[in-house]
Amino acid sequence: MEIDAVQLLKCVTKETTMIKRKHLFTLLIVALTIPFFKGSFVSASELNFAVEPVIPENQRDKTKTYFDLLVKPDIEQTIEINLRNDTENEVIVEPKVHSATTNLNGVVEYGPVDSKKDSTLKYDLNEIVQVENEVKIPAHSSIKVPLKIKMPKEAFDGILAGGITLQEKDTKKSENTETKGLSIQNQYAYVVALVLNENNNPVKPELKLNKVYPDQVNARNVINANLQNSTPNYINQLNVSAKITEKDKSTVLYETTKKAMQMAPNSNFDFPISLSGKKLEAGDYTLELTATTKADRWHWKKNFTIKADEAKKLNAKDVTIKKDYTWIYIVVGIILILVSILLIILILKRKRKKEEEERKKRNRIKRKKKKLAQQQSNQKKDN
Template sequence: MKKFGMWLAVLLFAMLILPQNGQASKFNFAVDTVLPDNQIDKQKTYFNLKMKPNQEQTLTIKLRNDTDSPVVINPEIHSATTNRNGVVEYGKSSAKRDSSLSHEMNELIKVKKEITVPAKGSYNLLLEVKMPEKAYDGILAGGITLEEKQTKKSKQDKSEGLQIENKYAYVVGITLQENDSKVKQDLKLKKVAPNQVNARNVIEATLQNPTATYLNRFEVDAVITKKGKDEALYKSKKEGMQVAPNSHFAYPVPLNGEKMKPGKYTLHLKAKSSKESWNFTKDFTIKPEEADKFNAKDVSIKEPNYFWWYVAGIAFLLLAILLGFILWRRKKKREQEQETND
């Protein structure tokens, strides 16, 4: 079969507000959470639980398959992270564990790695939760991803050159807390460094929420100047973000198609949530090799068009040659006329 490129259709359905009847529509299976008695907010359809230190509890998610074939699902537990857009993710992420996170969600919740929901049948997926022995204040946030296993047909298609991969997954949010104590919010600026996002140059400011609470209605106002100068070279402002508990993310300040230039710079960053505000100033350096590396890969940089300069240069050169030839011919003619007269 003729290969016509790679098309990745990824459908990630965020199940933080899960329909109670488990709409299946574009999925081969449906999901319903069974909310326990220690659910804090009964109106929420994800797990929002109040627990005790060292408490053990079994949670249930009902899976339903209305198709004529068995559905194999691979459940995975993940801690909540924050992406560079300031959006909390409860599923699989490339983000590294934050240094302030005391417990990964998959350390506290165990689930089978693979289960099968029979055709026209159902399956009760059990999540075994065991809380840490030591009491803590704040929220542990994460989720369970329920992704259908790749079928033999899709593998066969890929081997024949048809590189189309459809992935369907539900993500059910999970938050665990032991009390109603309010955790004072904090924010740290960990580092500033050049990078690229979607093959475009940016300066990234890594912001960390080291506290076990969400930073809601989070916003950032960032300005970059030359070190010791006041003139703003690059700016970025964004509102309506959210930062997960004990997580970090790299906030990008775009260079808007300009070439990255080596030198010493200063980041001036203001940030605030619904409850707190912060101000940061941090110097950073862009090395020549870094600038060269990123500039070579930036698709938004418009190189100067020297075509007409080349045309003008060649035309000038031809004109000079022609003029020289004309002058030489005239000189030669005068010399011949002088010889004839003599």
């Protein structure tokens, strides 16, 4: 079982004060895991405190630097994390406990996420492990944070996995509310993994394919295949290969393969199948997906439908799709043709009107000449 002992999380806070938005917290896993050794503190320049898990006697593997405990049903145990403050000021830390989840990249998350609790998760870790809402570390001091574990009465096979997030409380009033424009404030936190076992009984992994549906990742169209690990154990070295065809046809429209993923116990994630900038088209489709580990293999064929309104809505938001302006060209062309026809009609009318006026003018001249000639003829007769 491969677990990062401590993860450094970066919390990016964006505040647009011109329109008085509330703080928007987005938790990003930084692409570095801070390794550390037993008996030493983990620290980072972005944080005002350092952490050290105190490994207890019932640790399954004493070489691990995260909590991997062998426990019994209905027992109570208190574990501790050392926090050290080397600064000149008091530091307030807000500990939180979360059950482990799996993100869309097939990576286990031990920190807080927005996703809902998995339907197969019987025991949520934050209901089993109790910790103070905040702890104060005096300047140039160390303290121990106690975490009280109360195991369920009912025995279970497998693993309960999660993490303890340790984030400094922001005690300074934001000055951004008095300024205009966009400001960005970075906040960091540690996450220490916590794994609870009651025995070493093997648990056979069970992977399920739930719904298949169109969606977007980073403003790009994808087909999501929701995969669920319904067992209380990690699924390691998970390889997934997926391809999509039109229903009852063999031509592959979209395909994605990803290797060496990991799923947390009793968790699910959306495996995204990229459309590579292509438009979503309404219709009936078939997903064929194969998932393998070193010991297991799963295979599914599942039909799904993309509705016209779904496709239209997602296509309009996809930043990689070139917008089709053909209809604009057609409308402009029609307008130009209509304007041209109107101009031709106006020109012809003016020409006909002018010709009619000239004809009438000639007729008037003829009548005058005829009348004059008649008068002259009458005068000659009189003479």
